[in-house]
Amino acid sequence: MLDIQKRIGVIEKLLQEDTDQSLTYAALECRLTLEYLCYERFKLTYSYLSQDDLKNWVPKDVVKQVSEDVDDNIDKEFTLSISTQPTDGKNFKTKEDFEALKYVTLGKQSALNLNEVHSLWHGVSNLALHLPIPNISSGDLTIYQNKERIKKKVQSVIDFLRPITGNLLMAGSLGEVFSFDCFACGMTIKRPVKKLVSPSVVNCINPKCDESYLLEPSETEKNVDITRRIFKFECIGCKRDLEVPGKIFRELRFNQQLNIVCSSCQSTLELVMRPLMKLVEDKNSHNEQNQTDA
Structure with missing residues (x-):
């Protein structure tokens, strides 16, 4: 302290x-x-x-x-x-x-x-x-x-x-705690149950682990649903699914490359971060078309 x-x-x-x-x-x-x-x-x-x-x-x-x-x-x-x-x-x-x-x-x-x-x-x-930062009216730097x-x-x-004279620091949850083990490294991840009232994203506390999870309060039971946040890709070599932690892509920049080695066939695959464009349907136009057809 x-x-x-x-x-x-x-x-x-x-x-x-x-x-x-x-x-x-x-x-x-x-x-x-x-x-x-x-x-x-x-x-x-x-x-x-x-x-x-x-x-x-x-x-x-x-x-x-x-x-x-x-x-x-x-x-x-x-x-x-x-x-x-x-x-x-x-x-x-x-x-x-x-x-x-x-x-x-x-x-x-x-x-x-x-x-x-x-x-x-x-x-x-x-x-x-x-x-x-100097401007036109600034004096000497x-x-x-x-x-x-x-x-x-x-x-x-x-x-x-000066008035801070305490000799103790204490933190943690005094109530019920929800915990689970990380899928990749086995580290225990914890959250106070009283704080899990809405969906939240939590990261593995192991600084060397890239896993993260979506925690959602269960509607049917007094429990929490855990979803691993990953992207799935099909290996071009053997067609098996490859799972990549979603957090990895947060650090990638435009045109940056990520190499993935398939654990099954040992093929090396290159993922490149690039924009994706898709057509978004205009709902108002669709409704007007339906009314015209009627």
Whole structure:
């Protein structure tokens, strides 16, 4: 877990040097610290979310997606305690029954204000870590930007970090979990059942595996239908079906070539990414034709 006070010390030391270079480095340290705060919370959900599942790489959006797909408490403040009294043989029926026990605190997770993280992350980047694109009214280009504006934004980051004093991070599903093994590599893929309320695409959490799946809530049973996302091609050599993970094609560009070796006849086939055109029937014209025929 990140040592927040140590990070603040590094940033404040650079502030005190008060040079163009040190303030720029302070802004960079701020950005890295904010990213770390977000990504360490994402790391706790490795067993649930693949990097390929992420819709956006902005730190705030990564944590937001973890909250939406896995754990609502990932950015919330809470205290974890454990009872010091044995509970075997006791019949607990109400919340008050549990609250009556004696507890010892294990740790506290601090809240993470994602909107403020996002604002500060962008702020230090725009002020210090990018050169503005010049235009006809711009002055001379400079490597380092306005010192006072950078100092003010860096101090804002320090003020944001200082109250983060939690000594605990916890993530995962506290309820029922749906799981299955990847068809190709055997890695277990998991999702909280309460999050599977609509069709969703999930990727294998193994970074070396190209498999992905469509998960759909079953209408007939309390279950989930799993569909492997693949493209099927017929081998020109032996006419057998070849199955290629759909995720592979996401990375291909126009006219890029993909070589596939048939496991049956060992033929090498070339797939080329090119546009496909087809005629789309005009439904309105079709209806007008039917009315004319009548």
